[in-house]
Amino acid sequence: MQFKGYRRADGRIGIRNQVAVVSTVLCSSTVARRIAETAGAVAITHEAGCGQLGPEKEYTARVLQGVVTHPNVGAVLIVGLGCEQIDPELLVQAAQPKPARCISIQKMGGPTAAIASGIQMAREMMAAVSRAERQPAGLDELILATQCGSSDTGSGLASNPAVGALADLLVEAGGTVLMGETAGLYGAAGILARRAVSPEVADRIFEITDTIERCYQRMGKSIAEANPTPGNIAGGLTTLVEKALGGVRKGGTYPIQGVLRPAERVAGKGLWIMDTSVGLGACATSDMLAGGAQIMAYTTGRGNPLGSPIAPVIKITATEETAGSLGEIIDFDASPVLRGDETIAECGRRLLDEVLAVANGRLTQAEKLDNYVFAIGRIAA
Amino acid sequence: MSAKRQYIVIDPHDNVATAIMPLAAGAELATAEATITLVHPIEFGHKFALDDIPTGAYVVKYGAPIGRATADIAKGDHVHVHNVADIVDEVRKG
Numbered sequence: 001m002q003f004k005g006y007r008r009a010d011g012r013i014g015i016r017n018q019v020a021v022v023s024t025v026l027c028s029s030t031v032a033r034r035i036a037e038t039a040g041a042v043a044i045t046h047e048a049g050c051g052q053l054g055p056e057k058e059y060t061a062r063v064l065q066g067v068v069t070h071p072n073v074g075a076v077l078i079v080g081l082g083c084e085q086i087d088p089e090l091l092v093q094a095a096q097p098k099p100a101r102c103i104s105i106q107k108m109g110g111p112t113a114a115i116a117s118g119i120q121m122a123r124e125m126m127a128a129v130s131r132a133e134r135q136p137a138g139l140d141e142l143i144l145a146t147q148c149g150s151s152d153t154g155s156g157l158a159s160n161p162a163v164g165a166l167a168d169l170l171v172e173a174g175g176t177v178l179m180g181e182t183a184g185l186y187g188a189a190g191i192l193a194r195r196a197v198s199p200e201v202a203d204r205i206f207e208i209t210d211t212i213e214r215c216y217q218r219m220g221k222s223i224a225e226a227n228p229t230p231g232n233i234a235g236g237l238t239t240l241v242e243k244a245l246g247g248v249r250k251g252g253t254y255p256i257q258g259v260l261r262p263a264e265r266v267a268g269k270g271l272w273i274m275d276t277s278v279g280l281g282a283c284a285t286s287d288m289l290a291g292g293a294q295i296m297a298y299t300t301g302r303g304n305p306l307g308s309p310i311a312p313v314i315k316i317t318a319t320e321e322t323a324g325s326l327g328e329i330i331d332f333d334a335s336p337v338l339r340g341d342e343t344i345a346e347c348g349r350r351l352l353d354e355v356l357a358v359a360n361g362r363l364t365q366a367e368k369l370d371n372y373v374f375a376i377g378r379i380a381a
Numbered sequence: 382m383s384a385k386r387q388y389i390v391i392d393p394h395d396n397v398a399t400a401i402m403p404l405a406a407g408a409e410l411a412t413a414e415a416t417i418t419l420v421h422p423i424e425f426g427h428k429f430a431l432d433d434i435p436t437g438a439y440v441v442k443y444g445a446p447i448g449r450a451t452a453d454i455a456k457g458d459h460v461h462v463h464n465v466a467d468i469v470d471e472v473r474k475g
């Protein structure tokens with residue numbers, strides 16, 4: 001099975017061709033947003049980029065580097081303030097040979113001049129990327145990120161297993177799948193560790209889940225104490241292990257190749273865990289996309305509108321009411337599984353068709369709505 | 382055509398199924414191997430046993446143990462917090 005995407009100079013394949021206007025720091029985010037809005041580009045803004053130490057500073061740099069080198073991004077305009085930690089020039093160098101430039105609000109003489117110059121540059125980049133044509137690519141070149149948010153009973157029972165069936169199909173085709181949500185892995189850590197390709201990978205699974213559990217304990221409530229919640233139990237979930245397995249089912253059933261740091265570039269095929277423990281779902285989304293995923297499958301029971309400026313996010317629900325009343329934000333209806341009309345395997349194959357259509361350019365609901373969220377987490381550990 | 386599927390078995394190794402609609406006590410469900418008669422009413426999202434699960438044995442869903450039976454569970458019984466203990470500490474030891 002094939003799709004058509006944008007072949008980049010580093011050999012990777014993009015399924016979108018965005019011009020990204022990237023702020024290096026919170027202080028330049030408004031200027032970056034104004035430039036992107038006027039030029040029709042996408043803004044990548046966040047609250048990090050300065051006043052950060054050690055691993056947190058490295059993490060911010062890693063996320064931004066992942067964004068500017070991302071195959072879905074055809075050109076990059078970096079908007080800096082001038083005195084921040086993140087070096088705009090380094091990001092330009094990382095992004096090249098794709099069109100990449102940077103501007104500094106301080107050097108430009110203020111936001112007004114920076115916005116005017118930035119709009120001009122971004123418009124030139126829009127014209128430059130428009131010359132790219134889609135080329136054939138294989139499923140083995142696709143990296144799928146998986147995530148859930150606003151979950152309900154149908155998530156663990158139908159939509160997560162359907163995404164797992166999709167993940168298995170992709171892995172069988174030589175592709176790559178990322179799963180994260182470290183706190184959600186905790187209850188299944190031992191089971192995941194047995195699926196690790198080596199003892200070192202198994203140790204890393206225990207390491208990241210132990211670290212997140214210690215964070216929860218410091219905040220006053222361990223993961224095991226807090227889960228399953230009374231609402232989970234009323235909904236039929238019996239144990240934390242069961243809840244965790246319902247979440248990790250999104251990654252499918254294949255061996256786990258390795259554990260990546262948040263926003264670390266994935267360097268192999270098959271199923272990988274990314275330690276997306278540092279923030280909300282929006283941060284985890286940015287982490288996995290910065291790691292190189294071109295597309296995300298996002299299961300939601302009650303409905304979450306989150307989309308990303310750098311990759312399509314396919315919203316999947318198995319809850320019929322959500323698919324109906326929140327159709328504006330739902331791309332894929334997995335409720336036939338819960339009605340007994342479709343098996344999980346059939347739903348997974350239908351999802352693969354959806355992924356291919358979106359990879360080929362069909363817009364997701366979040367893209368139609370421009371409902372983009374980008375965030376960089378803070379390291380709590 | 383057979384009747385609509387009323388429950389989900391996520392993995393072939395599972396010894397529980399999850400109801401996808403409210404099921405009445407006494408309902409007879411045809412599975413791949415046998416017919417199961419429900420002992421209790423089962424709400425949407427709740428589990429019933431596909432096999433007898435003796436005290437101390439694993440309850441298996443998603444192809445993996447999710448808990449340990451704290452009482453003898455008969456085929457067709459409701460499987461939930463009243464007869465299953467979490468095994469999170471055991472599972473974490475790998």
